Amino acid sequence: MxxxxxxxxxxxxxxxxxxxxxxxxxxxxxxxxxxxxxxxxxxxxxxxxxxxxxxxxxxxxxxxxxxxxxxxxxxxxxxxxxxxxxxxxxxxxxxxxxxxxxxxxxxxxxxxxxxxxxxxxxxxxxxxxxxxxxxxxxxxxxxxxxxxxxxxxxxxxxxxxxxxxxxxxxxxxxxxxxxxxATADSIALEQFDSMSPLEFEQAIASLVQRDAYCVSQRNGGARDLGADVIATAPDGRKIVFQCKHRQPGGRPLGSPVIQTLNGTARPVHKADIVVAVTNSSFTSPAHDLAREQDIHLLFGPQLRKWATWGIPLLAVLNIEEPAVPAAA
Incomplete structure (x- = not known):
């Protein structure tokens, strides 16, 4: 060693x-x-x-x-x-x-x-x-x-x-x-709460017009048959809105509202797209019936996306734009 x-x-x-x-x-x-x-x-x-x-x-x-x-x-x-x-x-x-x-x-x-x-x-x-x-x-x-x-x-x-x-x-x-x-084209949800029912309908009409739709009816009335705002999209599809304004803290909207809208929007007004919009919310039965009848519910975060942030209505509702025909 x-x-x-x-x-x-x-x-x-x-x-x-x-x-x-x-x-x-x-x-x-x-x-x-x-x-x-x-x-x-x-x-x-x-x-x-x-x-x-x-x-x-x-x-x-x-x-x-x-x-x-x-x-x-x-x-x-x-x-x-x-x-x-x-x-x-x-x-x-x-x-x-x-x-x-x-x-x-x-x-x-x-x-x-x-x-x-x-x-x-x-x-x-x-x-x-x-x-x-x-x-x-x-x-x-x-x-x-x-x-x-x-x-x-x-x-x-x-x-x-x-x-x-x-x-x-x-x-x-x-x-x-x-x-x-921060622009005048944006509407906060809190602004909706302070509106009257008529102002709410007119605000929805202005938002529809902001999306470049042609508005043919800006508010409802005693004989509106469930349609408060009616507009036509650039692709020709007709959109019918039922507007339901509630005071802050009011009860959610139930299925009778959806039943009324379903009974007139397509049969009477020939709507391609049907929308129920509120500054409040909807009950579970209302959601179930809307899904069954292909009626779109617009409220809360979805309404904020459209009204406040300017996201186009069809994108908010997750509705596909029509396919553009191929050039000949």
Whole structure:
């Protein structure tokens, strides 16, 4: 055995003389193979531990970004609120999936490291003799796993970059909506609440006209037969509105309103699209009947999108624009 006695490492001195004697006996009996095997084994453990720590740091970073993304909230009043939330949800979901992959690899490396620890009590010389299979140390497997670090870091960077671009685009669109809301063409829901029933009908007619529809009837009356506002879209489709104004805190509109509208809108007024609009809300039976009879209910957030933010009526009602005929 060859020792460099100029080394700064000193032999430990234990309180128990028996321990000092036992250690000195082991050192005196150690061979070059023993020393090299111990160094190799120690080095393998350090390399494995370093690999584990790399994935542990990556897992911490992913978790931090996931936590931050989970706290992101869009403006509840923005017409893009749902899109903001969807973008944040996609990022959180992607980061969660990545975190699972990173944790699995980290734990697999941890298992290999623990196997190395157990091997400490075995015959290290045997493990490192010429011709021994290096795969027994587990470092080969760890090496393959470590190669996944850079792609995972790139995936995380791509997720964050794509989310940032998406949020930037949404912010620009939201700024346009905010700018529109400051114009005279925008009507806030609170303004509807302070209107009279007639003013409410006329406001709906002005919004229809804002969408470039031709308004043939701006308000109802005693003999309106369920039609307060009637308009024709540029594509020729006829739209009939029943307008129901309620004082703030009033009861939701029930199915009789829908029944009346259904009995006249198409049979009498020849409507292609039928809309019941209110500054209040509708009961569940009213919703059920409206779905059965293909009548659109316009209130609350949907009314805000149209009136306040300027989103076209058909887009708010999720009605497809007619197909444009192909050029001959």
């Amino acid at each position: 060859h020792l460099n006695w100029k080394s700064g490492v000193a032999l430990p001195v234990y309180h128990a003389a028996e321990m000092n004697e036992a250690m000195q006996c082991k050192i005196r009996a150690a061979t070059d193979d023993d020393l090299l095997s111990a160094l190799l084994h120690f080095s393998e453990g350090r390399v494995a531990l370093s690999a584990y720590q790399r994935f542990d740091r990556l897992l911490t970073a992913v978790g931090r970004h996931k936590e931050q993304a989970g706290k992101l909230r869009g403006d509840d009043d923005s017409p893009l609120c749902f899109e903001f939330r969807q973008a944040n949800y996609r990022l959180v979901s992607s980061l969660h999936a990545l975190a699972i992959e990173v944790e699995e690899i980290r734990n697999e490396i941890g298992s290999a490291w623990h196997s190395l620890r157990k091997a400490t009590t075995g015959d290290l010389n045997h493990r490192y003799r010429t011709g021994a299979d290096p795969a027994e140390s587990g470092l080969d497997a760890i090496g393959l796993l470590v190669s996944a670090v850079k792609p995972m870091l790139q995936r995380m960077a791509t997720m964050l970059s794509q989310h940032a671009d998406e949020m930037h685009e949404l912010a620009i669109r939201d700024a346009d909506f905010q700018a529109f809301a």
